[in-house]
Amino acid sequence: MAPHVKIERGTRTSRIAGRLALVLLAALAAAPWWTGRANLRLLGEFYTFVALASLWNLLAGYAGLVSVGQQAFVGFGGYVLFAAAMFYGVPPLLAIVLAGVVGALIALPMAPLLFRLHGAYFAIGTWVAAEVFRLSFAQVSVLGGGSGTSLPARLVTGIAATRDQRDMLLYWCALALGLGTVAMIYALLRSRAGLALAAIRDSEIASESLGIDIFRTKLAIYVATAAVTSMVGALIFLQKLRISPDAAFSVNDWTAYVIFIVVIGGIGTIEGPIVGAIVFFLLRETLADLGTIYLVILGMVAIAVMLKAPRGLWGSFSHRTGIVLFPLRRRVVHPDAR
Amino acid sequence: MEILNALIQGVLLGGLYALFAAGLSLIFGVMRLVNIAHGDLIVLSAYLALVVVQATGLHPFVAALAVVPLMALTGYVLQRVLLNPTLGRDLLSPLLVTFGLSIIIQNALLTHFTADSRRLAAGPIETASLGIGGGLSIGLLPLAMFLAAVAVIVALEFVFSRTSLGRAFRATSDDAEIAQLMGLDRRHVYAMAMALSAAIIAIAGVFLAVRTNFDPSTGPLRLIFGFEAVIIGGLGSLWGTLAGGVVLGVAQALGAQIDPGYQVLAGHIVFFLILVVRPRGLFPRMD
Amino acid sequence: MAEPLLSVRNLSARYGDFQALFGVSFDLPAGHVLALIGANGAGKSTLLKTIVGLLPCAPGMILHRGEGIGGMAPDRIARRGIALAPEGRRLFRSLSVEENLVIGGERGRAGPWSLDSLYRLFPILREKRHAPSTSLSGGQQQMVAIARALMSNPEILLLDEVSLGLAPVVIRDVYAALPAIVATGVSVVLVEQDVTRALGVAHSFICLQEGRISLAGAPGAFTRAQITAAYFGT
Structure with missing residues (x-):
């Protein structure tokens, strides 16, 4: 007789945390009514970094594609939004979605080329690609060339009539994008594709013999990540209302800090990038007065975490306590054992 | 004629890029490490040279005699303290630690030297040139850089093929586990490789400082140039890095002929073109 | 009684998550040839790797001239005069034959071998x-591996699966060198699949079975029957 078991993923903690998260989300969604403009901006920025960090984590922590060139898509998304809005009259919020589509289309031919490089060389290759983007956009004079351009006022007011309404709208966009990104990644990792990724991470050779197409899996992840990263980039520059090649394709802003966030929080976990982003913003807000020294400290913290606690803050915590908020592992549960 | 002159400039510029690339190639060959802070260490060397020159009034090339051992020592310590603990783990640990190092160096330099761009005066050699007929001429400084690159590569080839240290490098690269059974301390061998790499970085840094303006943010582009030269030339081949540097230099010089804005872009495009046609580079040696 | 050159005391070792050795103890006197026999996976290679420091263990589990060397860095153990010719030869492929030998001797001790x-x-x-070194035949590569280990003039030579994958006539050539090696006074631990050959040259033997001395x-x-029983665990 077959043993009476069932397969479960949820844990007690994850179910309690799920309810708490709903309360927290409701509070965050209502933030425009309980906090000021400055905090709203900060929170909006925080959500975009959560999204960028989660995306990089999916790429590096789950698909083994360590990229240091994600600024290519952040900047590209931003430029697509500006170009679509300025030259084709696409409403900016719709242009965010468009940026995602175009971002995927440009990533599709890039991936096979970059996949010719392996390991750390792949990483630097993605960086060179981002540089090509930066230098190319610097040549486009209708977008302001090397000095960049601002979003014309008529387009800005087109988003919403008053500044308060715009801030609210962009805040909710950021919240939706941040939340959507984490939810998408969680769903992806729980799907068959997530199983394939886990198999590839354990052993490329074994997974290939199981019939997993490594190239196509990695390609799909790379392109999907590029698409969402482009959308986040579009939103970031819609928040800033100004874009220039150096700001759009900054390796420090869109890749170095993002990597530090993931590593400090815990690579290869869904919670890690969120925890890392909280730590990053706390550090930034408390040490911002120190100027460049703050970045030196950030670099040191990242190195220290990598050397002393390579699982990151959340990874170490989870490893010690067994607490997981976004359970991915399937567990066999014997009903009588409860 | 202008094209021909640009070509000569490009070839000689390739020498500098080969210097950027040689140190990168060396440590990848010995321990499969890619040092993201490579370019920042080059800029750090340039600032070190600046400090030495300002303190002593020596010629930059004489100051190099102090900068090279200082950087070698820095490289040795860096490897023992920060990088050795990351080796043998995954790809990410060394990448992230060197990335962190890159941010630290850039911002520490920024704090100490501000964002102003600097340059080292090398005296008459900067403008001196050799006429080679037909209205063409070769700048003495670019020529010196190119010859220095050739000398560095000859010296590296000698170290690798003829010395005990070179045998230790090759043996450790082949099979790090068994190399230890030859009484080789792996941590020391790796640190020596990084020291040697840093010595070449120092030479490259001094040349960078006299050739062009530099500021704390200019490191990453040097890493990228070095990386492109390594990949174009083919992984693991020292003479390949010189060829790669020359190809990159020529591409940039010709790009600049079209429009100054295309100089760096042309180099990147040639890099990707070569990746399409010859993914293993021009002179591949390593698997 | 004189102190044994090498003494293994209640050694337990793991290979990843898998415990490969359980409480193994034996002594190796100077000038002695010890054969280590046992089926595949019995723990022979693990034992040798632990002795040379490639696998961790507590310091007191392995004594060299009375001093605990368990878990010491492999390069320090090598410099004490313990050399291994590893399973599968593992020559340095980018080094020539002579370079392989030279690197074996560079950090070694003085002695008869040059x-x-x-x-x-x-x-x-x-x-x-x-x-x-990659252009050599299997037997020649094995000679290089043994010679590379001897170049350091070790007082203990560990030979792992010397005859694995070699033709019988080649094995005979390799083994022909053994008496000359032993005559210099070096102690040898010999891991060998061919039990008859191993017992033929050894002063004593140990049979391992599933990580324990049987x-x-x-x-x-x-x-013969007793040894076969110990080997296969009937």
């Missing part, structure tokens, strides 16, 4: 001295 004496022991290697003593002290 390039010249090893070329006399294995004349074919003199002929091939400048060839890349039989130990002088080769002549047991019947």
Whole structure:
């Protein structure tokens, strides 16, 4: 007789945390009514970094594609939004979605080329690609060339009539994008594709013999990540209302800090990038007065975490306590054992 | 004629890029490490040279005699303290630690030297040139850089093929586990490789400082140039890095002929073109 | 009684998550040839790797001249005069034959073995001295691996699966060198699949079975059936 078991993923903690998260989300969604403009901006920025960090984590922590060139898509998304809005009259919020589509289309031919490089060389290759983007956009004079351009006022007011309404709208966009990104990644990792990724991470050779197409899996992840990263980039520059090649394709802003966030929080976990982003913003807000020294400290913290606690803050915590908020592992549960 | 002159400039510029690339190639060959802070260490060397020159009034090339051992020592310590603990783990640990190092160096330099761009005066050699007929001429400084690159590569080839240290490098690269059974301390061998790499970085840094303006943010582009030269030339081949540097230099010089804005872009495009046609580079040696 | 050259005391070792050795103890006197026999996976290679420091263990589990060397860094153990010719030869592929030998001796001790004496022991290697080590036949590669270990003039030589994958006639050539090696006074631990050959050259033997010593003593002290039983665990 077959043993009476069932397969479960949820844990007690994850179910309690799920309810708490709903309360927290409701509070965050209502933030425009309980906090000021400055905090709203900060929170909006925080959500975009959560999204960028989660995306990089999916790429590096789950698909083994360590990229240091994600600024290519952040900047590209931003430029697509500006170009679509300025030259084709696409409403900016719709242009965010468009940026995602175009971002995927440009990533599709890039991936096979970059996949010719392996390991750390792949990483630097993605960086060179981002540089090509930066230098190319610097040549486009209708977008302001090397000095960049601002979003014309008529387009800005087109988003919403008053500044308060715009801030609210962009805040909710950021919240939706941040939340959507984490939810998408969680769903992806729980799907068959997530199983394939886990198999590839354990052993490329074994997974290939199981019939997993490594190239196509990695390609799909790379392109999907590029698409969402482009959308986040579009939103970031819609928040800033100004874009220039150096700001759009900054390796420090869109890749170095993002990597530090993931590593400090815990690579290869869904919670890690969120925890890392909280730590990053706390550090930034408390040490911002120190100027460049703050970045030196950030670099040191990242190195220290990598050397002393390579699982990151959340990874170490989870490893010690067994607490997981976004359970991915399937567990066999014997009903009588409860 | 202008094209021909640009070509000569490009070839000689390739020498500098080969210097950027040689140190990168060396440590990848010995321990499969890619040092993201490579370019920042080059800029750090340039600032070190600046400090030495300002303190002593020596010629930059004489100051190099102090900068090279200082950087070698820095490289040795860096490897023992920060990088050795990351080796043998995954790809990410060394990448992230060197990335962190890159941010630290850039911002520490920024704090100490501000964002102003600097340059080292090398005296008459900067403008001196050799006429080679037909209205063409070769700048003495670019020529010196190119010859220095050739000398560095000859010296590296000698170290690798003829010395005990070179045998230790090759043996450790082949099979790090068994190399230890030859009484080789792996941590020391790796640190020596990084020291040697840093010595070449120092030479490259001094040349960078006299050739062009530099500021704390200019490191990453040097890493990228070095990386492109390594990949174009083919992984693991020292003479390949010189060829790669020359190809990159020529591409940039010709790009600049079209429009100054295309100089760096042309180099990147040639890099990707070569990746399409010859993914293993021009002179591949390593698997 | 004189202190044994090498003493293994209640050694337990793991290979990843898998415990490969359980409470193994034995002594190796100076100038002694010890054969280590046992089926595949019995823990023979694990034992040798632990002795040379490639696998961790507590310091007191392995004593060299009375000093605990368990878990010491492999390069320090090598410099004390313990050399291994590893399973599968594992020559340095980008080094020539002679370079493989030179690197074996560079950090070693003084003694009878030098390039010249090893070329006399294995004349074919003199002929091939400048060839890349990968161009050699299996038997020649095995000679290089043994010679590379001897170059450091070790007082303990560990030979792991010397005859694995070699033709019988080649194995005979390799084994022909053993008496000359032992005559210099070096102690040898020999891991060998071919039990008859191993017992033929050894002063004593240890039979490992699933990580435990199942039989130990002088080769002549047991019947063939007793050894077979210890080997296969019937």
